[in-house]
Amino acid sequence: MPLLQKFLIALLILLASACQNEDRLKFLNPNGTLTQSFKVEFARTPSQIKRGLMYRKSLPQGEGMLFVFPDSKIRSFWMENTYIPLDIIFIDKDGKVVSIQANAKPLTRTSRKSSAPAKFVLEINAGLAESFGIVPGSIMQKNGF
Numbered sequence: 001m002p003l004l005q006k007f008l009i010a011l012l013i014l015l016a017s018a019c020q021n022e023d024r025l026k027f028l029n030p031n032g033t034l035t036q037s038f039k040v041e042f043a044r045t046p047s048q049i050k051r052g053l054m055y056r057k058s059l060p061q062g063e064g065m066l067f068v069f070p071d072s073k074i075r076s077f078w079m080e081n082t083y084i085p086l087d088i089i090f091i092d093k094d095g096k097v098v099s100i101q102a103n104a105k106p107l108t109r110t111s112r113k114s115s116a117p118a119k120f121v122l123e124i125n126a127g128l129a130e131s132f133g134i135v136p137g138s139i140m141q142k143n144g145f
Contacts, residue, residue, distance in 0.1 A: 025066060025122065026141040027097075027134050036132035038124060040066040053123055054081040064124035072117040077101070079108045085126035090114035095140040100129050 026037040043049045043065055053065050069075070072093045079086070088101040099115035103126040114121075120140065129135075 024143075025064075027132070028139045028141065029133050029135070030137040030139075032139075035134055035138065036128075038122070039063045040122070043067045052077075052082070053084060053086070055083070057083055059084050059086075059125055061125065061128075064122050067121040067123075069119050069121075072119040074116070075114045075118045075121055076111045077104075077121065077123075078111055079104050079106050082106050086123045087126055087129040088112055089122040089124070089129055089134060090116070090118035091120040091122065091140050092117060093119040095120075095142050097134060097136050097138040097140065099136055100134070102129060103127060 023040055023042070024037050025040050027035045029035050039062060041063070043052060049067055049069070052067070053059065075090055077088050083106050085106055086104045088104055089097055090099045090101075092098050098118055101112040104110075104112055115136075122140070
């Protein structure tokens with residue numbers, strides 16, 4: 001096998017493994033200890049953000065949806081057309097958890113707001129934030145997004 005072909009194969013393997021790691025989010029508790037990592041689906045476009053996890057009947061354990069906004073401001077989420085009970089974690093531009101709306105009840109129009117400006121919002125299965133020790137002050141490690 002020619003050297004260039006070997007190099008290209010190695011490069012493709014490296015790029016594929018880097019892409020797989022991009023969709024994992026790690027959280028550190030306020031003292032810096034790793035608490036948990038999640039496989040996330042990104043919602044970046046207006047249509048992805050508007051739809052979120054609506055109409056889904058389940059969310060695999062250890063997975064979530066990360067909403068990435070272009071700016072930081074007070075965020076408000078509701079659960080209309082969302083069938084899964086969720087923890088809604090609001091995160092500032094630096095990756096610090098600013099507030100959590102735990103156990104958001106499905107199929108409601110109740111507004112659930114962040115207590116401070118947030119650039120990111122992570123939705124995970126209800127109860128996981130508490131069970132994994134994710135609290136205000138925890139840090140989300142961003143991987144270049």
